[in-house]
Amino acid sequence: MAFKPTSKAARQPQSSDHGESAKNLLADKKQTSKVKVIVRVRPPLTEDAKVCVETSDSKVEIFNHRNIKETLQYEFSSVFDKTSTQQDIFSTSIRPLLEHAINGENVSIFAYGPTGAGKTYTMLGTEKDPGMIPRVVRTLFQSLHTPQGKPCEKHMVTFSFLEIYNEKVQDLLNPKETDLPIREDSSHNIFVAGLTEKLIGSYREFSLLFGPASNNRTVAATKLNDHSSRSHSIVQLKVDTWKDNKVFHGKIYLIDLAGSEDNRRTGNSGVRLKESGAINKSLFVLGEVVDAINNGLTRIPYRNSKLTRLLQDSVGGTCHSVMITNISPEESFYFDTYCTLNFASKSRRVINNNLPSISDVQPPSEKPRALKRSKSASDFGPVRNKQVKLITSTSHSSLNPSVTDTVSSLRLAKGQHEHLEGTTRGHKQQAESLLLQRHSQPAHECQELTALKDLQHELRAVKSQLQQLQQQQLLVRQHETSNASTTPGQPHKMHCKPVARVPPIDKIILKDLTNTLSLEETTSHEERKTESTLSCSVLFSPSPVLFKKGFKSTASASSRQRQDCVTPSKIRKSLGEFQHQQQKQNEEFLEILNTAPVKRLQELHTVGTKRARLIFEWRLKNGPFTSFGDLSMIPGFTDRYVQSLLQGTASDDRSKWSEKPHQFQMTGAMSQTSGCSWTLAVHISMNWLCGQGLTPEN
Numbered sequence: 102m103a104f105k106p107t108s109k110a111a112r113q114p115q116s117s118d119h120g121e122s123a124k125n126l127l128a129d130k131k132q133t134s135k136v137k138v139i140v141r142v143r144p145p146l147t148e149d150a151k152v153c154v155e156t157s158d159s160k161v162e163i164f165n166h167r168n169i170k171e172t173l174q175y176e177f178s179s180v181f182d183k184t185s186t187q188q189d190i191f192s193t194s195i196r197p198l199l200e201h202a203i204n205g206e207n208v209s210i211f212a213y214g215p216t217g218a219g220k221t222y223t224m225l226g227t228e229k230d231p232g233m234i235p236r237v238v239r240t241l242f243q244s245l246h247t248p249q250g251k252p253c254e255k256h257m258v259t260f261s262f263l264e265i266y267n268e269k270v271q272d273l274l275n276p277k278e279t280d281l282p283i284r285e286d287s288s289h290n291i292f293v294a295g296l297t298e299k300l301i302g303s304y305r306e307f308s309l310l311f312g313p314a315s316n317n318r319t320v321a322a323t324k325l326n327d328h329s330s331r332s333h334s335i336v337q338l339k340v341d342t343w344k345d346n347k348v349f350h351g352k353i354y355l356i357d358l359a360g361s362e363d364n365r366r367t368g369n370s371g372v373r374l375k376e377s378g379a380i381n382k383s384l385f386v387l388g389e390v391v392d393a394i395n396n397g398l399t400r401i402p403y404r405n406s407k408l409t410r411l412l413q414d415s416v417g418g419t420c421h422s423v424m425i426t427n428i429s430p431e432e433s434f435y436f437d438t439y440c441t442l443n444f445a446s447k448s449r450r451v452i453n454n455n456l457p458s459i460s461d462v463q464p465p466s467e468k469p470r471a472l473k474r475s476k477s478a479s480d481f482g483p484v485r486n487k488q489v490k491l492i493t494s495t496s497h498s499s500l501n502p503s504v505t506d507t508v509s510s511l512r513l514a515k516g517q518h519e520h521l522e523g524t525t526r527g528h529k530q531q532a533e534s535l536l537l538q539r540h541s542q543p544a545h546e547c548q549e550l551t552a553l554k555d556l557q558h559e560l561r562a563v564k565s566q567l568q569q570l571q572q573q574q575l576l577v578r579q580h581e582t583s584n585a586s587t588t589p590g591q592p593h594k595m596h597c598k599p600v601a602r603v604p605p606i607d608k609i610i611l612k613d614l615t616n617t618l619s620l621e622e623t624t625s626h627e628e629r630k631t632e633s634t635l636s637c638s639v640l641f642s643p644s645p646v647l648f649k650k651g652f653k654s655t656a657s658a659s660s661r662q663r664q665d666c667v668t669p670s671k672i673r674k675s676l677g678e679f680q681h682q683q684q685k686q687n688e689e690f691l692e693i694l695n696t697a698p699v700k701r702l703q704e705l706h707t708v709g710t711k712r713a714r715l716i717f718e719w720r721l722k723n724g725p726f727t728s729f730g731d732l733s734m735i736p737g738f739t740d741r742y743v744q745s746l747l748q749g750t751a752s753d754d755r756s757k758w759s760e761k762p763h764q765f766q767m768t769g770a771m772s773q774t775s776g777c778s779w780t781l782a783v784h785i786s787m788n789w790l791c792g793q794g795l796t797p798e799n
């Protein structure tokens with residue numbers, strides 16, 4: 102190498118004496134380049150795994166757990182499915198960026214995703230199938246070498262390797278340095294003071310340093326990944342280029358982020374739990390930074406974490422960034438995938454598949470219904486596979502919509518069940534380890550006592566949620582069994598209890614509402630209460646399509662008039678609208694919880710400054726709320742408070758409604774299932790079938 106490293110202050114590509122290229126760069130500075138977000142779906146890890154992710158062109162689809170009639174569709178710059186190779190990703194999305202670094206611009210490439218989704222595989226790869234890091238270095242040197250394969254004297258490359266672990270910068274080339282400061286020079290270049298920089302002239306020189314240094318990375322086994330990366334590992338390549346007696350400084354960051362974690366599933370405790378808090382906080386801030394850049398905001402919160410502070414001169418501005426979002430296709434990772442897609446893409450389309458819901462159970466139609474979208478049997482993973490299969494098996498007679506829908510319901514209930522079981526196990530482990538600590542230390546020294554209390558509290562909430570789901574699962578399974586045994590052409594039967602017959606849901610709903618109306622006739626005051634209790638949150642006006650169209654409009658009329666007015670189709674429609682509205686409101690509320698600043702949060706009903714700050718801090722530490730249930734994990738947020746926050750009513754209202762089992766169940770379902778309107782639908786319908794003193798023969 103003919104050139105010595107230049108001073109850090111010289112690492113400013115936009116200096117006015119950089120010649121023509123620099124002028125162009127200066128002109129470009131006005132434009133802020135967005136972070137390109139691509140998605141990679143890894144192959145299922147076992148052959149018989151059920152998958153829940155479907156990809157097409159630049160779109161990713163998953164089913165909507167809040168409403169099984171719907172599909173969520175996300176759009177990205179590019180989507181790489183399970184068959185994609187490292188070479189595909191490198192040649193289409195990464196290689197074009199290298200030219201920018203050689204021209205003196207900054208480039209960052211980072212892999213984001215939940216633990217076990219394939220980030221390390223994508224960035225590092227294997228010996229046989231190298232990932233982005235080795236490919237970038239190899240290709241960079243190929244570009245910098247002369248056609249004869251000799252190093253070109255116009256360029257110089259320095260290599261550094263660091264990790265950010267628990268918000269501390271550690272030098273992986275010199276592991277003794279464990280907490281290096283991040284600084285900014287007078288030209289706004291960001292650098293790590295004291296970080297080892299090694300001059301490298303070939304890929305071989307790089308691998309000789311990189312291999313051993315990788316062993317210094319902090320990895321540990323979690324329940325979901327035996328070699329889980331517990332830190333953000335960052336390869337830094339500085340590329341200095343001399344041209345026309347001027348020097349251009351480019352920088353490439355190659356980042357394997359630590360996995361975004363749901364500690365309820367990873368079973369993390371103690372040190373792992375602390376690591377996890379730091380991981381989730383920095384990823385949350387990274388998400389905010391990417392959002393701010395992609396939305397063209399002027400204030401970008403780089404300083405809120407070490408990771409984003411370090412990336413300040415390499416993400417946004419004139420820099421070129423690609424975020425590779427890794428997701429797992431297995432159904433067991435559904436909630437991770439759902440959160441990751443929401444993180445990576447702030448916009449999504451909800452597609453109504455127009456399938457009947459479990460509350461729409463009807464006798465089979467005469468002719469098989471055409472599938473709305475004519476797709477192959479592999480369409481949308483096993484959910485649709487199963488539907489297609491079931492449809493085929495009944496195609497000689499009639500399509501029984503309830504069977505297909507119930508199967509989806511059951512699968513979802515199973516998914517939630519597994520999720521909660523994982524959660525419960527995780528909490529138990531955490532509680533056990535904290536208890537151990539408690540016994541081994543004097544009480545006043547045990548800093549984790551508060552955490553233990555919170556965990557025990559949370560554990561109780563999760564257990565009751567689990568019980569709910571188990572009951573639902575049982576009911577749905579009974580329902581499925583009865584449907585599956587329905588022979589083609591026969592009227593549809595639904596078994597609430599073994600071998601029991603139940604009339605079509607229309608009649609049940611009508612009867613149910615008529616009962617309700619006669620109850621309501623006794624007190625119009627209670628009717629008003631019902632409305633407010635049913636509203637999920639005081640944030641939203643008490644809903645009520647159901648009441649506007651059903652209960653309310655008929656409450657003052659005579660019983661006969663009411664029956665005329667409340668037709669089954671009206672009620673079904675109202676129910677559908679109600680569920681839809683409920684779901685929309687829930688999503689809006691979650692959105693507020695996940696995005697609103699403290700000032701906005703404190704405007705929510707019963708949320709003062711202190712609680713708003715607690716919500717905000719929890720979000721910072723643990724990432725976005727995935728459901729309303731998460732609220733009860735915030736220290737000081739009791740179940741009772743969360744319920745009253747969601748319902749917007751004093752908690753003692755509930756007891757009044759226990760007189761009316763269907764209403765009580767509706768509110769109960771909403772609060773306990775974190776606003777999952779699908780569960781609400783199951784509760785309503787199952788309760789209609791089994792509760793209210795309705796025998797199946799009625």
Ligand SMILES: Nc1ncnc2c1ncn2[C@@H]1O[C@H](COP(=O)(O)OP(=O)(O)OP(=O)(O)O)[C@@H](O)[C@H]1O
Nearest residue numbers: 143144216217218219220221222326329330359360
């Ligand atoms: N595209 C792929 N093809 C084949 N196997 C893959 C692919 N992606 C990931 N895997 C495998 O999946 C497992 C988990 O991958 P990996 O360790 O890269 O996950 P990760 O997202 O880095 O997890 P963590 O955040 O916990 O470190 C590994 O066994 C890996 O070999």
